[in-house]
Structure formats: structure tokens, C-alpha cells
Amino acid sequence: MNKEELIEYIESLDLPTEEFYILSSGCLVLYGLRDVAGDLDICVTPKLGKILMERYGIKEGSSNQNNFYHVSDKLEFVINDELVCDKLGKYQVQRLEDMLKYKKARQMKRDLEDVANIERYLAEKK
Numbered sequence: 001m002n003k004e005e006l007i008e009y010i011e012s013l014d015l016p017t018e019e020f021y022i023l024s025s026g027c028l029v030l031y032g033l034r035d036v037a038g039d040l041d042i043c044v045t046p047k048l049g050k051i052l053m054e055r056y057g058i059k060e061g062s063s064n065q066n067n068f069y070h071v072s073d074k075l076e077f078v079i080n081d082e083l084v085c086d087k088l089g090k091y092q093v094q095r096l097e098d099m100l101k102y103k104k105a106r107q108m109k110r111d112l113e114d115v116a117n118i119e120r121y122l123a124e125k126k
Helices: 003-013 024-031 046-056 096-106 109-125
Strands: 020-022 040-044 068-072 075-079 085-088 091-094
Touching (some): 020 024, 024 040, 024 091, 024 096, 024 109, 046 068, 046 075, 091 096, 096 109
Parallel strands (some): 020 091
Antiparallel strands (some): 020 040, 068 075
């Protein structure tokens, strides 16, 4: 999904913006640091997590090894008590500093371009 498609998809979910934030590639697309996102990963409050589980018929405890619940090829979510995030326009998004730390620690070849783009963005912001 490009930025326009991503925003359209986020809006179609009709979720309260204060109850979730956008992670990973979706966050990078919103910042303009990546052209496309394969899917939308979000971090949600326990309250919204319960709503999503009921809405999509997901069983508690059916998350993957990273605690993400799979809704579809387009949407996954993780539940967290605290939303530690930044605000970008009308959306809450993953802190770039946190994503950078994660991608550097993971040391995957596919993350190298993201790392460079995030570092450049953060350096320009200072």
C-alpha cells in the first residue's frame, strides 16, 4: 500500500486514534521514508484489543511468537498497556528512535535501507 492507500485503509477500520499507533512499514510510509507497506501493523490498548478480537473472531492467546494477532494479510495488531509513540498528523506512530534501535539490533539485510532513511531523517530533524 502506498501512502494514500494506507491512509484509506486506516480510515476504513474506523478505530479511535487515541487507542492505537502505527508500527513498522506503515509508520515509515506515513513519514515518507518508504514508498509502500505490505500490511498495517498496529499497537493497541487492551480495550481496543478486546474490541478487535471480538470484531474479527480472534481467540485470546492465538498470537504469534512476537505477540501479534493476525487479522488478515493487511492487518496485524499487538496489545500493550502503554502506548509509547509520537504524533504525526492525526495518527499516532511508532517512535523512529525505537524502530531504529529494533532494526539495528535485528541486523537483517532488508532493514539496511530503512536504517539509513531513519538516521538521515533524525539527523535532519536536529
